[in-house]
Amino acid sequence: MSSARSGLRERFARRVRLARRRLRWVVKISAPQGAAGDAWGDVAFADDLALALRRLGQTVRIDRLGAPLEAPGGGWDDVVLWLRGLAEPTPVSNAVNMLWIISHPEMVDDREIDRGWDHVYAASEKWAGERSRRTGTFVVPLLQAASQDRFAATGPADPHDILFVGTTRGVERPVVLDAVRVGAQLQIYGHGWEEYVEARYIRADHLSFEAVPAAYRGARRVLNDHWEDMKQEGFISNRLFEAVASGACVVSDRVQGMDELFGPMVRTYGSLQELIQLLDRDDLWPNTAERRDKAEEVLRDHSFDARARVLLRDALASFDLQ
Structure with missing residues (x-):
């Protein structure tokens, strides 16, 4: 199939997803592939966030370090969300690009903030405010969270x-x-x-x-x-x-x-x-x-469900502006 026909097909498929408010997401994390990365906190964070997004009707894939930037099979992801950890992220074409800085802020320079993201979030009100003023790019405070599926004050207890x-x-x-x-x-x-x-x-x-x-x-x-x-x-x-x-x-x-x-x-x-x-x-x-x-x-x-609602709202608003 020619690239022109492929692009038309993807645009039509995206319009259908937008009409249904059911987008295709990829969450990219810094954890390595395989058993070496399974114990990383980024993995649990991404899993919990993906589950919350799926509850909102979204389709979500999680990519670990080294995965291709583009979607499998040449299709388009609607939203690419980078959870900034150890690896430096890159915006992807034909998608709403989100950067959420959840750790290692000392590794994030102003150049990265100004790379053309549609939305930038940081898990610190202090840092978000300072970087917004310094770069002119609005960094939204979006704190870390807990999974309502895994955590609660009631349930089995291991003394x-x-x-x-x-x-x-x-x-x-x-x-x-x-x-x-x-x-x-x-x-x-x-x-x-x-x-x-x-x-x-x-x-x-x-x-x-x-x-x-x-x-x-x-x-x-x-x-x-x-x-x-x-x-x-x-x-x-x-x-x-x-x-x-x-x-x-x-x-x-x-x-x-x-x-x-x-x-x-x-x-x-x-x-x-x-x-x-x-x-x-x-x-x-x-x-x-x-x-x-x-x-x-x-x-x-401060559940992942609360964070997912913010992300979905902002993603849909980005497409409304296009």
């Missing part, structure tokens, strides 16, 4: 005392090492910790995505921290949304905007004595009913 889920990232993670220093009954899931803590603290080198919600629900406290650049730039971690949506009480480092989102469900400490108090004293934390109320609020306002 833990002080829980941390994550790798070392090849660096010392202060919240974990401080918990060890104060003698916490710490239980770690993640690889690489043998270099930093005694083996008795390490439960396993991995906790499956499916097992995380029950672990959060059953933990007396959940520990969290951020990459330094994300902390400085106001990128609130996905773990906080998921843990609070599970009704967990979280001890974390401080990020701008965190208190307004999560209130007393997420607390910070300035000294080891304060950490001891937060880990030991249940009376310093919200009660069961308050925790469930906050979990429901997070899942109402």
